[in-house]
Amino acid sequence: MMIIGNGRLITRDETQPYFEDGAVAIEKNKIVMVGTTEQVMRAYPKAERIDADGNVIMPAFINAHEHIYSAFARGLSVKGYHPAGFLDILEGMWWNIDRHLTLEQTRLSAYATYLDSIRNGVTTVFDHHASFCEIDGSLSAIEEAAGTLGVRTCLCYEVSDRDGMDKSRAAVMENSRFIRHALKEPDDMLAGMMGMHASFTISDQTMELCASEIPDEVGYHIHVAEGRYDLEHCQKTYGKRIVERLKEFGILRPATLLAHCIYINEEEMELIRAADTMVVHNPESNMGNACGCPPTMELVHRGILTGLGTDGYTHDMTESYKVANILHKHHLKDPNAAWSEVPKMLFEGNAGIAGRYFKTPLGVLKEGAAADVIIWDYDPLTPMDETNINGHILFGMQGRSVRTTICNGKVLMKDREMTGIDEAKIMADCRQAAKELAASLFDLSPAEGC
Numbered sequence: 001m002m003i004i005g006n007g008r009l010i011t012r013d014e015t016q017p018y019f020e021d022g023a024v025a026i027e028k029n030k031i032v033m034v035g036t037t038e039q040v041m042r043a044y045p046k047a048e049r050i051d052a053d054g055n056v057i058m059p060a061f062i063n064a065h066e067h068i069y070s071a072f073a074r075g076l077s078v079k080g081y082h083p084a085g086f087l088d089i090l091e092g093m094w095w096n097i098d099r100h101l102t103l104e105q106t107r108l109s110a111y112a113t114y115l116d117s118i119r120n121g122v123t124t125v126f127d128h129h130a131s132f133c134e135i136d137g138s139l140s141a142i143e144e145a146a147g148t149l150g151v152r153t154c155l156c157y158e159v160s161d162r163d164g165m166d167k168s169r170a171a172v173m174e175n176s177r178f179i180r181h182a183l184k185e186p187d188d189m190l191a192g193m194m195g196m197h198a199s200f201t202i203s204d205q206t207m208e209l210c211a212s213e214i215p216d217e218v219g220y221h222i223h224v225a226e227g228r229y230d231l232e233h234c235q236k237t238y239g240k241r242i243v244e245r246l247k248e249f250g251i252l253r254p255a256t257l258l259a260h261c262i263y264i265n266e267e268e269m270e271l272i273r274a275a276d277t278m279v280v281h282n283p284e285s286n287m288g289n290a291c292g293c294p295p296t297m298e299l300v301h302r303g304i305l306t307g308l309g310t311d312g313y314t315h316d317m318t319e320s321y322k323v324a325n326i327l328h329k330h331h332l333k334d335p336n337a338a339w340s341e342v343p344k345m346l347f348e349g350n351a352g353i354a355g356r357y358f359k360t361p362l363g364v365l366k367e368g369a370a371a372d373v374i375i376w377d378y379d380p381l382t383p384m385d386e387t388n389i390n391g392h393i394l395f396g397m398q399g400r401s402v403r404t405t406i407c408n409g410k411v412l413m414k415d416r417e418m419t420g421i422d423e424a425k426i427m428a429d430c431r432q433a434a435k436e437l438a439a440s441l442f443d444l445s446p447a448e449g450c
Contacts, residue, residue, distance in 0.1 A: 001044050002026045004373055004406070005037040007052025008380075010389050011365040012059055012347055018386035022057065026371040029409035034365055050404065050414070052375045056397075059363050060123035060372035060407060061317040062350035064280040065221075065259050065309025068127050068142060069098050071109035072434035073312075078441055086227035086289050094130075095162065100440045101131040106138050108433040110145035111426050114153075116315040118418070120399030121374035123151055123407035124354055124362055126257065126280075126309070128195055128221055130158035135170045139178040143190060149421065150410045152372070154357050155182070156195030156221045159210060161203050168206050171195075176213040183215065188370075189408060191357040193257070196222040199242045200233035207249045219255025219278075219356075222246070225263035227291050243268035252277045255356050259309065262286060262294040269295070269302055278305045278353050281345060283324040285311035293331040296324075300341045300349075307349035308342070316399030321346050325394060343390040371409035377401050 002025070009022025011034055023040035025033040025047060033040050041049075073093065081092040101109070106129070117125055125146075131138045139155045146153040155178060159171040172194075179192035194214045196202055199222075202210075210220070225231050225242050234242045243264055246252055252275035259280050261272075272279065281296045299306045308320050321342055328338040351363030361369040378397050405413040412419060 001047035002050065002409070003040055003044060003047045004050045004052060004057055004375065004404075005040055007055050007057040007375065008384060009034070009365070010056060010058035012351070013364050013366040015366075018389060020385075024057065024365050024371075024373060026373070026406075026409050029371050030360070031365055031367055031369050031371050033367060050375070050411075054379065055403065056376040056378045057365075058374060058376070059365050059369075060374045060405060061121050061346075062124040062126075062307075062354050062363055063117065063122050063310055063315070063317060064126050064257070064307035064350050064353050065282055065311055066113065066117075066125050066127045066315075067129070067312030068110050068113045069101055069106065069130050070094065070312035071112040072105070072430075072437050073097060076438055076441075086291055087229055089289055095132075096441060097437070098130040098158075099132050099163065100437060101133050103131070103134040103137060103141055105433045105437050106131045106134070107141035107145060108426075108430045110142040111149070112430045113315060114145055114149045114151045115418070115423065115426065117151065118149065118405050118407075118412045119402065119416075120316040120318075121376075121402035121405055122315060122317060122399075123372045123374075123405060123412070124153070124358070125151060126154045126193075126221070126353070128156055128158055128223075128259070130160075130197070132160075132163045132167055132171075135167060135174050137174075139174060139192070140181075143178075146190070150407050150412050152189045152358065152362075152370075152407060154191035154193060154354075156193040158195045158197045159206060160197035160201040161206055162197070162201045165206075169209065172206070172209050172213055175210075179215060179218050183218075187408075188359050193219055193221040193255075193357075196220055196251075198223040198226065198230050199245060200230045200237075207251075211250055217255065219253050219257060220251050221257045222251065222259065224258040224261050226260040226286075227289075228263055231263040241265070241268055243271050247271055247275070254278075257353065259311070260286065260291070260294060261296075261299070262292045264295070269299060269304065272299075273302050273304050276305070278307065278356070280307045280309045280353070281324060282309045282311035282313070283320055283327045284313040287323065287327060288313060293327055296345075297328055297332065297337060297341050300344060305349060305352050306345050307353045308345045317346060318393060318397055318399050321394060343394075371406060373406040374402050375404040377403050
């Protein structure tokens with residue numbers, strides 16, 4: 001038994017959203033009680049205790065769209081890389097990296113990403129992976145890192161024809177193998193999806209192969225209309241818009257996650273809504289790649305399950321929260337935009353997305369929910385109660401203010417120190433791998449790969 005108490009408790013449970021001095025009791029991997037610190041300690045007097053010292057206790061974060069393979073790109077300068085648009089960014093940077101990423105570099109990229117996620121209070125990660133240098137076994141390499149560090153994760157491999165049909169088929173088979181493996185896992189810490197890059201790099205033949213290799217209960221994880229070229233290519237090549245094409249191949253389903261959805265129209269939104277398909281918004285990436293602002297507010301207003309991701313741009317969900325808040329205000333020229341929609345995406349949408357892949361309730365502190373809990377170093381300057389929680393998070397907190405991270409009842413980080421792992425050794429290995437990857441990008445042209 002373990003109690004996390006003596007803190008301002010944010011539960012995300014509508015029946016009891018906030019306790020000025022609250023606590024949660026954990027038995028094994030589930031929450032068994034939520035209440036005042038006095039109530040919980042009276043009920044479990046012999047439990048191990050973690051004292052929040054009056055700081056904030058809340059559910060751990062969920063990241064609904066991540067790219068582990070981008071971990072070693074920080075500060076990277078690629079020779080001759082001067083992008084004029086999004087396609088140049090893909091070809092010059094991201095596809096260049098994934099064509100050189102070895103299996104060992106993939107594994108270490110996962111360690112680096114999950115470690116940073118833990119530091120920022122993220123314990124559930126939906127990742128969309130690509131490593132066309134070495135495809136087979138890449139998702140298992142990522143799984144190893146997640147299992148060692150104790151993070152919950154949903155994985156997929158990015159199917160694409162961009163490096164030829166042999167590698168495209170290998171990518172489908174990697175997804176198929178891993179999905180079936182994940183479905184057999186009993187501990188509710190691992191899931192798999194059929195990953196796809198984007199419509200403009202996936203032929204009808206490959207779409208059909210994906211459909212033949214995916215179980216009915218699993219969905220797709222695919223970039224949709226992230227750039228204008230994706231839409232224009234679909235219209236020119238297939239005579240239809242992207243979401244219409246996805247519908248024809250049965251990709252729109254409740255377990256499917258569509259990333260970005262920048263260049264979609266009202267008819268496509270209705271197709272997504274009717275299929276109960278999910279969408280994930282990645283504001284920093286969209287702005288950084290100069291792709292545009294998606295109609296995310298409209299998606300939320302239409303009742304489409306919409307979440308928030310980072311697209312590998314950061315591992316701090318509060319950072320994405322802050323950027324999404326100002327992006328939509330700026331884009332819509334409406335100071336009232338995004339106040340309710342963005343926190344709904346982050347705290348309700350991401351929990352809803354996770355609920356379609358994991359059996360235990362996530363993103364909430366209540367009896368029976370997963371024991372995924374974080375403690376923030378935050379002592380509010382102004383009054384704090386259930387009516388202004390989101391305002392305090394938006395303007396007063398950041399990921400690196402997280403002091404303690406617990407996932408599935410296991411303390412992964414306590415007082416900003418990782419537990420049960422040799423973090424220094426892992427980071428030394430990661431730095432060496434990043435150095436080797438950077439060198440390989442100069443040794444070979446982008447088209448050659450490893």
